[in-house]
Amino acid sequence: MTLLPDLATARAARLAYRQGLSAPTAGVAPGFTQCNMISLPKDWAWDFLLYAQRNPKPCPVLDVTDPGSHVTALAEGADLRTDIPAYRIWRDGVLSEETTDATAHWAELPDLVTFLIGCSFTFETPLQQAGISVRHIEQGCNVPMYLTNRACRPAGRLHGQMVVSMRPIPADRVAEAAMISGRTPAVHGAPVHIGAPEALGIADLSRPDFGDPVEIRAGEIPVFWACGVTPQAAVMASKPPFAITHAPGYMFVTDIPDTHWQV
């Protein structure tokens, strides 16, 4: 047993997804950064990069491809068209299809620009190392995510509400969870909201907008982190003609150790 993250686990995960495996990625390749993805026509790239700059908590950009490219500096040899376990195809802001291989859709437009955005799964390893259990990993399901009533700062044609992920944390560990995640702002950083889901416009925690519900036990507080599904909420609200994203919770596993983002 070693405490060093093993690059072979990240590469094996991407290869399995390339070959068609489709499953949520929480707990996969511990110690490595995971990413949200959104590909947009070049004509929308400026609006999106500005949207991300104006909303850095939900949209911390870790890499941007050249138009039409499907490689990234974050993972050598990876193919962004196939190496994510599930993709969503969007037309005029409407989800048109979910697939495990987006190669054919990528071929529809020659100038797609792809944005890789930090994911909160990245700080789950440090949480677990501190003895803070992550409920959706315990339960073997996807993380619960909610559309909030908090408007993002618009940019050009893009607007929408912030999406959050939720982890129930024992009340006496909430401060520590905030501090541990706060050390990595590039993967969403500290929580945006602790307790009081109704203040975020969340009526029922057992009915997440994305992902799966998880058990909240006595003495636990729901803790909310900004979530990289926020760009998909912007797609739904702003209706660009075409977009490819990952499916919520089905992330791109990179070769970058999570410690890389610690400040």
Added chain:
Amino acid sequence: MTLLPDLATARAARLAYRQGLSAPTAGVAPGFTQCNMISLPKDWAWDFLLYAQRNPKPCPVLDVTDPGSHVTALAEGADLRTDIPAYRIWRDGVLSEETTDATAHWAELPDLVTFLIGCSFTFETPLQQAGISVRHIEQGCNVPMYLTNRACRPAGRLHGQMVVSMRPIPADRVAEAAMISGRTPAVHGAPVHIGAPEALGIADLSRPDFGDPVEIRAGEIPVFWACGVTPQAAVMASKPPFAITHAPGYMFVTDIPDTHWQV
């Protein structure tokens, strides 16, 4: 005497610069964020925002204006054309003029997009509060800045070397200076290099490329932070047809407390 930053000092500074005062801004309006500035034609804005995303240590973007706008969310009532103590006008990558009022130059192009970028002056207040003296403030001069041999990651038509600022720090306080500045990555964060200036391609610390030389005393180590003059190095190397920047060390003083950026 109060330890709370006084917004009146930031507003008075901007007003004085608007009325023509021209002086370096280190030590001005303590407790408030200062910014580097670069305005580029809209056609170059994507390349620049991508350059900043790919080089977050020297180019942390704090705000981006709409094309042709000269207001910012960082300082209510400020006019970006007049409220910086000195501007540089660039044509085809060559410095053509220095001025205290860029209104006429702003009028040359209707679609300038302006980027405000974090400045290391912002963490000088926390350094001083910890008892770490800042030599160029002591000496009443500009901070020394150097063009390094470190290439930034290119983006589109933009490329160039990284610029650094230097502060001499007593050897037994260097680690603390690294940690204090590291808490605010949005204003350059931790140093990029400590000691060994020759490894950065700096032959003579007494001859900075920008700003003024400062005394280095026995037992002090030169500590180098990524610098927001890096976009000006990119302008010189990449030759966009037109650009307006601040003059190095003559920054835009905002209304945002420096603590806002702490992680």
